[in-house]
Every structure is written in C-alpha cells, then in structure tokens.
Amino acid sequence: MKKFFLFVFLMTSLFSFSQNLSEFRAMMQKGESSETVAKSLLEKSKAEYEKTKLPIYEALAAVGHFFMAKHGGNPISKYSHFNKGKKLLSEAIKKEPKNLEIRFMRYICQEKTPSFLGYKDHLEEDKRFILSEYKNTKDENLKTYIKNYFKL
Secondary structure (H helix, E strand, O other), X not given: OHHHHHHHHHHHHHHHHHHHHHHHHHHHHHHOOOHHHHHHXXXXXXXXXXXXXXXXXXXXXXXXXXXXXXXXXXXXXXXXXXXXXXXXXHHHHHHOOOOHXXXXXXXXXXXXXXXXXXXXXXXXXXXXXXXXXXXXXXXXXXXXXXHHHOOO
C-alpha cells in the first residue's frame, strides 16, 4: 500500500512539473514580443527556482533577463539584464550539461543575440547536441518545438 501511495505521489508531482513547464514554455514564446509577459516569466521562474533549485527554472529566468534586455529602454539596464541572463544560463548548464531544453534555450539566445555582444560561443556545439539528442526525449512538446524550430 505504501508503494501505491508513493507511486501516486510521484506521478502527481511529475504531472504538476510537466504542466508547470508548459506554462513557462508558453511565456517564453510570447515574452520576446511582450514586455509584460517577459517580466512575468522572469518573476515566476525566479520564484520557482528559489523553491525547487532546479536548473531548468534558472535557465528560464535567464531567458527572462534576455527578453528584458530586449525590451529595456536604458542601455545600462539592457546590458545588465543581458549579463545576468548570460550568467544564469551558464550556471544552469554547468549544473545540467546534458539537459536538452536548457541547451536549446542557450542556442536560441545565442542565435538571436547581436554579434557585437560576442555571445556566440556555443552555437555549433549546442546545435550538434540538440540535433543528436532531440529524438531521444520523451517530452513530445519539446521534440515538436525543436523540429519546428530547425524545420526538420
């Protein structure tokens, strides 16, 4: 009986985690064009990271910072958000270097960053990793997103 309750608890936790990630993914898709959504992504992902300490939420916060850099009006604020995003994303990847979604986030951020900022270090490495690993993920939403992004 204890095993049954443990199984139910774990399945509920995984379902909740999956639902939560879906919400964050939706914010990521809208955050680039909406400052309000970008702020929400940044605040919610920071709060979730503080609660769980999971690197995926640290990476989502990084993306939030990149979006805020895009939306900011003040060059100093833009650069500050950009640097915070870089640092958080780097930390998340150090903690989970084989995490497909985090590496995909870094790839997109580096691809969209203007060249003069010099943040293109891992483009080829991440692309190779993503294209070789996406077929192995059980997360169908992530797999579809990657296939659509790379037009596979």
